[in-house]
Amino acid sequence: MDLEEDIRSLQLDSAEDINGVVNPEDEKPDVDNFDKMEDEGLLSGNDPKQEVQAQSVEAEPKAKDKEIPPVQDEEDEHMKKRHLNVVFIGHVDAGKSTTGGQILFLSGQVDDRTIQKYEKEAKDKSRESWYMAYIMDTNEEERVKGKTVEVGRAHFETDTTRFTILDAPGHKSYVPNMISGASQADIGVLVISARKGEFETGYERGGQTREHVQLAKTLGVTKLLVVVNKMDDPTVNWSKERYDEIESKMVPFLKQSGYNVKKDVSFLPISGLMGLNIKTRLDKSHCSWWDGPCLFESLDSIEVPMGDPQSPFRMPIIDKFKDMGTVVMGKVESGTIKDGDSLLIMPNKDHVKVVAIYIDEKRVNIAGPGENLRVRLSGIEEEDLLSGFVLSSAANPISTVTEFVAQLQILELLDNAIFTAGYKAVLHVHSVVEECEIVELLEQIDPKTRKPIKKKVLFVKNGAIVLCRVQVNNVICVEKFSDFPQLGRFTLRTEGKTVAVGKITAI
Template identity: 50%
Template sequence: MEAVEKDGVVQAAEQAVRKMQLSTDSEGEGDAAKRHHVNIVFIGHVDAGKSTLCGHLLYLTGNVDDRTMEKYEREAKSKGRDTWKYAWAMDLTEQERSKGKTTEYGVATFHTRHKHVTIIDAPGHKSYVPSMISGAGQADVGILVISARKGEFEAGFERGGQTREHAMLAKTAGVRQLIVAVNKMDEPTVQWSEERYREICGKLAPFLKQVGFRANDIVWVPVSGYTGANLRERIDAAQCPWYRGESLLELLDGLQLPPRPVDAPLRMTVVDKYKEMGVCMLGRIESGTLRNGDRLLLMPPRTPITVTGVWNDAEEVSAAGPGDSVKLTVKGVEEDDIHAGFVLCAESAPVEPTTEFDAQVMLLEHRSILTAGYRCVAHIQAASEEVVFERLLAEMDKRTGQIAKRYPKFVRPGSTFIARLSVSQPVCVMPFKAFAPLGRFMLRDEGTTIGAGVVLKVRHSASKVSSEGSG
């Protein structure tokens, strides 16, 4: 009994140390009010180890205790899945645990000395790309998780793998900075090989540049999500003599974030809704400040609502600002009348919805040529709407970015062009240059991402937008 009690004391002490190392500061500089909030999405091919990496970070920062981790370990062993114990901190459903695949993005939080971190664990399987898009749309920074295991990197990076698609979708969704975590470096086919690490970096770097990430926006780090090597403490030189950089948590703590548009009109994209002691909305604030008691407009239906409660990471707060993912309780609207992709706006400056807009589109993959009349699905933040290419307005020259041909009859895969698009239900979009979060979108058809675009002009005069919402 004494030994058991001693073990419990030791575990509690270790847990406290983990929290102290990353969440506090003896002089108070780590105070929650002074931490900068950053939203990070974990992306990458299925089985790259995203959920395991997320779960281990939660454990190392004291957000999953030893007793809970021991429970996960016992349950994982009982199912013959010993190595999945950390993943179960993020994969909570029986379906996810039995198949070892994340199906919906999971959200959790932890603190470092200078950052309040919200992590979004996006699914890696191609069947769940829409959920990955929703997760990436809420993030400032992406962690692209790559498996270094022989054959697994190749499976994710070659044609048909999700590494390429996830990187492109994250960039299109607004992720500005990327950390490439080369995972499973402890694996027997790798054993912390510098040659394997350099091979992966050498193949990925040109592709990420092509997607639009600048070299200065990318950081590379070798890790082991399962053993925890180079997650909190820097990797031991005896184990990996060739890497002398920072650990993953040190990199996260030192992230430099762009200024937040605090003084701009309020824009909050709704990502989900439910009923619990009233109507609740979940969403990310893109600009402005939201306060308890505010009267706002829900667009496109133009429904006046009143905020009766604001929660940030399960803590009730009086106000929240750009970058915060919040839960709101509201009155003035029914749950059935709220849909993902709606936008909460200040009454004095709403986003005017439309059913038609001009956009510049980059066609990535397509089974044939694209002509006017083509239909596919556009993902605009959390909204998914069928769009029709009403008219092809111009084809662009790849080298100069200038118009090469006006009113082409068709465009081919790989081309960039300007088109007029329409949707049957009103959507909230804005020109990309005026407000980037509502000015970009992705195009998908038959389970494949075929293109990405930015809004150039919103054609309000072309359509009399009804007061009805989009379903």
């Protein structure tokens, strides 16, 4: 198939050409087309992660713990439940870590004694209201500053679903870490502070609420739960007017960012600090007007299509360590892995054997799409692995490239910047972070007709959709968006700002 046919086979709808993201400057998004996006099946698929050492609430097994737990029966009740990854996103200080900590406490993952210890520690730092966040923010820097830096990771269960919580940083300095969390997620929980002034700060241009929503959509988070937190704050006091004001402002922006609000977005009020409307529904004494579900019920009700267990195996590596051999961590994006499998580590083509597979600290024989795994391998040393390498089927390995053709949506360039051949940026694709250069602009595409409008284009501005050739410094593992959406979508960032999002159309 020639390049032009390949491009047309991947056309998206209107400004959703790049996963529904449109230029944030647009005042009047084409709302009529939003409902068409999801029907085309182009916004499904979920991404892995970039290089960030995820921290776990549960301690990793130490090398000295020589006793290997027995393999769990494949029909174990725990494994019968579906598994979903939930990323908590939103502006700094919205209450993401506190809400995540409260979820773990209410689901029985953290005991009262631990909570009392955290309460005392927070009080000693004169930060009494931060104690729940300490469950997710485990290092000292995060606790002192009250800012999540790395992506916290923890697990909890409801009656029907096993969840992995990914607690993403809200501060703009740590957006690359937020990308790594969102790229692994199936569901996004957007935490918004209802406190007077805090919602406005996060929502205004430059606030992370906007950037996080756009990035989440780009990274394949198709379902969004918007929780309006701090409803118990004295400036709010469970005010329906404040809740409605926030919802009325967020809905147009979510549509503009590509979300089908009726099908894929839910709103609910909570108090993360007090644990209200999280595990059980709100009592009328707290909030007389809310008659909807609690957070656990909302999470349980979300339907997310899973990857194909029969397709070639792909698991991007997000972290590695030594523990009686070499252990890699990652999320299965497609295919199935079994104990004893012979696989390839790409791009180096190292042959490895699967020695053990762990899900949530339990050893299992088999795991499928969507699972977050630790896999012990033989045949490779830990120092020979990098984040961004991919554990891959030996019969049908992932593609390795130094150059690819992509369709890009320009969001917002830096002041005085021109997007043209020679433009350099940092590429984020699954768990890869790599410097790249735009080597050629092939054609500009009309957002409405989805057809080329300019050939031999020299440069483009904010909001443009352009087909271009991208070159990276080192060999990376990627796939075409049409084959593996989660391994074929990416973002471009420059000087701490997301300037473009795209999908790989040819390799």
